[in-house]
Amino acid sequence: MSITDDQPTHPLPELDEIRHRYRTERDKRLRPDGPDQYIQVKGSFAHYMDDPWADPEFTREPLHDEVEVLVVGGGLGGLVAGARLRQQGLDSIRFVEPASDFGGTWYWNRYPGISCDVESYIYLPLLEEVGYVPKRKYSYGQEILDHCHAIARQFDLYRDACFQTRVTEVRWDGAASRWTVETDRGDEIKARYVCLALGQLSKPKLPGIPGIEEFEGHSFHTCRWDFDYTGGNQEGNLTGLSGKRVGVIGTGASGVQVVPHIAEWAEHLYVFQRTPSSVDIKHNPETDPEWARSLSPGWHQHRRENFNALVSGVPQEEDLVDDGWTDLIGNLVRLFRDGDGVDLSPEGIQRAVELADLQKMEQVRARVDELVDDPETAELLKPYYRQFCKRPCIDNDYLPAFNRPNVTLVDTAGKGVDRITATGVVVGDREYEVDCLIYASGFEVGTPLSQRGGFEIIGSQGETLMEKWADGLRTMHGMHMHGFPNLFLMSIGQSANTVNYTHILDEQAIHLSYIVARAREIGAVTVEVSAEAEEAWVDACRGQANNRGFFEDCTPGYYNNEGQARNSQNGPYGVGPGTIEFLQLLGDWRADDELTGMELRCEQSPRGGS
Ligand code: NDP
Secondary structure (H helix, E strand, O other), rough: OOOOOOOOOOOOHHHHHHHHHHHHHHHHHHHOHHHHHHEEEHHHHHHOOOOOOOOOOOOOOOOOOOOEEEOOOOOOHHHHHHHHHOOOOOOEEEEOOOOOOOOOOHOOOOOOOOOOOOOOOHOOOOOOHHOOOOOOOOOOOHHHHHHHHHHHHHHOOOOEEEOOEEEEEEEEEOOEEEEEEOOOOOOOEEEEEEEEEEEOOOOEEEEEEEEOHHOOOEEEEEHHHHHHHHEOOEEEEHHHHOOOOOEEOOHHHHHHHHHHHHHHHOEEEEEOOOOOOEEOOOOOOOOHHHHHHHHOOOOHHHHHHHHHHHHHOOOOOOOOOOOOOOHHHEEEEEEHHHHOOOOOOOHHHHHHHHHHHHHHHHHHHHHHHHHHHOHHHHHHOOOOOOOOHHOOOEEOOOOHHHOOOEEEEEOOOOOOOOOEOOOOEOOOEEEEEEOOEEEOOOOOOOOOOOHHHEEEEEEOOOOHHHHOOOOOOOEEOOOOOEEEEEEEOOOOOOEEEEHHHHHHHHHHHHHHHHHHHHHHHEEEEEEEEEEEHHHHHHHHHHHHOOHHHHHHHHOHHHHHHHHHOOHHHOOOOOOOHHHHHHHHHHHHHHHHHHOOOOOEEEEEOOOEEE
């Protein structure tokens, strides 16, 4: 069987054959404890979350004052919320953020090699507003962090920010129609509105490997890289690792980016692999200044919408980003264009999509053979699952790192590391002794918001948000909760998810800032989703299929809740084409200008939204 032009030269395997292979690989990895296999970073691991960039001497007097909007979280979500609120004329905005500056993910994650593999021209938000065009197609971490700071400066968000401060409680004060926000610095801040921008992949997690607390060597998580130990910086040069035996547990997007740098400096590097990542080529040209000059107003939104449509499976006239994320749909379009007698029934289309996916993954597997000298190692590094089952990576140095004599791939046949001892890592009947163990084991996904944020939110009925959600998420648009007036949540649950997550964050920011501005215009003291509107949205979410079948067949990972299907009530309203539908729905809702489903309370004459 072969399907299109300029693609792999060898015939593709039969679909039945590859489905069987994928299923076998998935089944090897399924385990009864699913997401519970991970442990929280606390207790004897709490120091993994210390802030290496904070000022240990920092101190200030507690605040007892009032602001219009308090934003919890100074990452990209909080920044776009702050910027959009400023654009709506909001003057009094305070950020509360545990780090010592803005940046969120890009503040915490500074490991060597860090970069974003979603194109910079669509990932970095507010480019036109800030007047910036990124330096290359894919930004390194430092450029993104610099851009976060530029957004904060541009929109004057530093003015009232409280860094190195953790929220400890958010409680509704009905008498004052304000939120009271308490922090670990003794602050008691009143806020008319609170926006929760806590991030999605913000709290690191560790694998619950037996013996993990027994290790006596040096260890840390990639999200707080220990440059004091390794030397060097985000560009590498890890001189501190010379003469050291290093183990890396985790071969996801973070593992793929750090491995080449460790390989260059460590005496020996053991990479412990449970599931191979799909690692495609990274073309990362510098920005063409002529192209940058040619951009006309609106280009940024147009480009990210074009990308979102393509990765959602909606063909477009042109593919502006044209990279590994969008070429699956490119393969599909070619198939329909060139294929003789392509079957356009739903089954036919599904089969075509599967073939395009297979073609892509065969390319990725062929690349492993091209770049890895030892055929046995190459075979172990090949991903056997569909392209979007796991986060695909792009990198040119990861696979060749395994050709170095000082690098050993320790494959665990899908089972993971067996045990950690005082001196090393055990897989099968062998212990690999290491001086340093680096966890590239990812972040909590789907754990309770209060666990990730570290505080409770207590609404108008004295109920915590977690109590309200005891039987599943209840929101409207993923953002508003009945019983929690003037509170906005920026998240994925009952909202939407897409490859370019900052796109969703910005749309949420535009939406919530519109609501705040509209409520102010009307003179409303509170704006709160009605119980009925919330119920209707929860029902709509329950009805969304959200690629459930696709993810059930996938190898486990955080995308599919480690192989244990998520209750659709807790998932996004929209993924894939559902994302486009969701964004359209939010836009239409604003265009109506009726605040449909919201109840407003005004000081003089209360009135409900329609
Ligand atoms: P991931 O959750 O993607 O990866 C965790 C890794 O740890 C997986 O390889 C996992 O294996 C492995 N692991 C877990 N338990 C064990 C065990 N017991 N034994 C051996 N291995 C184990 O985390 P990342 O930090 O890599 O990435 C998280 C997300 O952050 C990405 O998906 C992406 O969204 C974002 N990111 C983006 C980057 C970019 O744009 N380039 C860079 C870094 C992060 P298994 O796969 O089998 O579960």
